[in-house]
């Protein structure tokens with residue numbers, strides 16, 4: 624059986640999750656059970672439970688070193704080879720992994736979304752289709768402020784300080800240059816109906832092959 628792994632990369636709050644989830648939600652009931660699955664790169668942030676909370680707030684979460692990409696690569700290889708994996712789960716409010724894992728079965732179509740997927744050479748090799756969500760950074764910042772305060776237990780001050788210290792500089796160092804590794808660059812992210820339909824059509828075509 625041929626399996627296809629699709630990477631959806633882009634800045635934080637660019638719309639990667641919305642784009643991925645829209646494709647997943649619109650296809651999941653049309654396809655055979657278990658044909659499609661989604662994995663988030665954020666699940667592979669390193670475990671920091673050994674560090675005091677104050678230290679965890681100082682981590683640069685936008686640098687490749689913050690992730691356990693080796694484990695992610697290993698899981699993607701296992702899924703491609705038809706094996707189920709236990710994906711970690713991440714608690715943004717506590718800045719560390721939670722105790723639980725999530726079992727992901729080897730789907731024929733696997734969508735992977737995250738900020739640094741295309742900047743890592745080893746990870747890039749795992750992807751058959753590479754998409755970059757290209758949203759202006761000021762729009763990402765506005766969305767991130769709202770989302771992080773509502774859903775990730777953050778204050779306005781902490782979002783702004785982190786944005787200046789790491790999020791913005793790491794975007795220009797790692798994420799923006801990785802755009803050129805993409806097969807498709809998508810504007811308007813999760814609201815780009817044409818781009819969503821193109822990926823959906825490609826998925827349906829691959830499943831018919």
Ligand SMILES: Nc1ncnc2c1ncn2[C@@H]1O[C@H](COP(=O)(O)OP(=O)(O)O)[C@@H](O)[C@H]1O
Pocket residue numbers: 633634635636637638639640641642766767770811812813814815
């Ligand atoms: N095109 C869009 N227009 C308006 N809001 C959007 C759009 N794309 C995403 N959002 C909203 O912005 C926030 C961040 O989007 P999300 O998909 O979680 O970003 P990412 O996964 O890239 O961090 C969410 O609240 C989401 O609903």
Ligand SMILES: O=c1ccn([C@@H]2O[C@H](COP(=O)(O)O)[C@@H](O)[C@H]2O)c(=O)[nH]1
Pocket residue numbers: 634635636639665668684685714715717718719737738785790
């Ligand atoms: O403990 C953490 C872990 C991550 N972050 C921030 O999350 C984004 C990546 O997630 P998106 O869903 O793509 O926005 C990254 O920019 C990190 O800065 C965090 O703040 N705290």
